[in-house]
Amino acid sequence: PKNVGKRKAQIAAIRRSCGDLVLNVDSDTILAPDVITRLALKMQDQAVGAAMGQLAASNRSETWLTRLIDMEYWLACNEERAAQARFGAVMCCCGPCAMYRRSALVSLLDQYETQRFRGKPSDFGEDRHLTILMLKAGFRTEYVPEAVAATVVPNSMGPYLRQQLRWARSTFRDTLLAFQLLRGLNIYLTLDVIGQNIGPLLLSLSILAGLAQLVTTGTAPWTACLMIAAMTIVRCSVAAFRARQLRFLGFSLHTLINIFSAPVKAYA
Numbered sequence: 001p002k003n004v005g006k007r008k009a010q011i012a013a014i015r016r017s018c019g020d021l022v023l024n025v026d027s028d029t030i031l032a033p034d035v036i037t038r039l040a041l042k043m044q045d046q047a048v049g050a051a052m053g054q055l056a057a058s059n060r061s062e063t064w065l066t067r068l069i070d071m072e073y074w075l076a077c078n079e080e081r082a083a084q085a086r087f088g089a090v091m092c093c094c095g096p097c098a099m100y101r102r103s104a105l106v107s108l109l110d111q112y113e114t115q116r117f118r119g120k121p122s123d124f125g126e127d128r129h130l131t132i133l134m135l136k137a138g139f140r141t142e143y144v145p146e147a148v149a150a151t152v153v154p155n156s157m158g159p160y161l162r163q164q165l166r167w168a169r170s171t172f173r174d175t176l177l178a179f180q181l182l183r184g185l186n187i188y189l190t191l192d193v194i195g196q197n198i199g200p201l202l203l204s205l206s207i208l209a210g211l212a213q214l215v216t217t218g219t220a221p222w223t224a225c226l227m228i229a230a231m232t233i234v235r236c237s238v239a240a241f242r243a244r245q246l247r248f249l250g251f252s253l254h255t256l257i258n259i260f261s262a263p264v265k266a267y268a
Contacts, residue, residue, distance in 0.1 A: 006095075007126050011113050014105050022100045024127075028152040029096040030058055038147040039099040040212060048211045049104040049139025050131060051083065052093040053147030062155045062254075069153040071251045075239055080192075081143040087186045088140035091178075092128040092171075094138070097149035100130075101139070113173075117173055125170025132178045160257075161264050168268035172197060200258075202266035207262055228255060 014022055023036060023045055035053055037066050042051040054077045057070035084090045111133055115122040126179075131141055154160035182190045186267070210221040232255045240248035 005123055007113070007123070010126065011109055014102070014109060017102060019252055020102055022102050022105060024095060024098045024100065025149070026096045026151060028058075030150045031097065031247075032148045033148045035097060035149060036099075038144050039097075042142050042144050043099055044145060045140070046101075047051045047088075047140050048142050049103070049134040049137065050090075050093045050098060051142040051144055051147075052090060052096040052099075052101045053149050054078070054143075054145045055094060055096055056148060056150045057153040058150035059152050059155060065157065065160060065257075066153050066155050067247075068251065068254045068257065071239070073153075074243065075251070077143065078145060079239075080196075080240070082145065084189060084192070085141075085143035087189055088142065088144050089135055089185050091131060091135075091189075093131045093134075093141055095127040096151040097147065097203075100128065100134070104134060104137060104139055104264060108137060109156040119250055122173075124166050125174060128170045129177075132174050132181070135178070135182050157260075161261055164261050164262050167268050168200070168265040172268060200262055202268040203258065204262040209258060 010024065021040060023039070025031065031053075036212055039051050039053060042048060056074045057066050057073060059066050060070040061067070081090050081092075108130070112130055115129060123245055134141055154232055175193055178193075182193055195227050206221075213219060213221050232252050236251045239251060240246055
């Protein structure tokens with residue numbers, strides 16, 4: 001009778017399904033013809049509970065922001081998710097393209113459906129929480145770079161910042177829920193996830209400290225600015241080399257977005 005959200009829709013579909021594998025696809029996503037085959041091959045290992053594909057922006061050429069987000073997705077998949085997959089523990093199998101083992105899903109549905117946070121039913125961060133439940137149940141979560149899916153991304157700053165707010169809240173919340181799990185997985189994963197959570201907060205603190213220095217002393221925090229610039233150049237150069245695409249040098253502009261959106265993540 002009424003829209004009750006993505007989570008309820010997923011649960012209704014899973015309970016009506018009968019196959020061994022369940023593919024989750026967002027409504028604005030286009031799959032490459034071989035995506036199901038490539039993900040299903042990874043799922044032949046019974047220890048794997050979920051696997052995600054590589055994401056790209058279907059509207060990449062629309063604006064300067066969509067071009068940057070497309071590069072951001074490439075880095076998130078082929079650096080962060082690929083590194084986590086080395087340990088069989090991708091921390092978030094993203095909604096646009098993720099395959100799950102149905103038997104594992106069914107055993108987790110009650111936990112998934114009744115999740116509460118700070119006393120309220122949860123209505124955000126479905127993908128990350130479902131992945132965390134898979135890991136806590138003892139299943140591996142994997143990344144398949146050959147399974148490519150293209151999804152629509154925000155083309156202006158307003159929708160992008162709202163998306164980042166939702167994602168940041170999900171990341172912070174589920175990191176708290178998964179902290180016990182992290183300690184038993186791998187020290188690299190623990191440091192990686194803690195860094196992802198602390199990084200935006202430290203950047204916000206650096207911005208406030210820089211503004212305070214500018215107001216109180218009339219001098220700019222050049223050391224911090226040069227450090228951020230150097231880190232940006234190194235990261236973008238490595239990405240351009242690994243992807244064999246010079247466009248990743250332009251990802252340097254994304255640092256300005258990170259600085260601009262740092263207060264949003266601190267608010268989250």
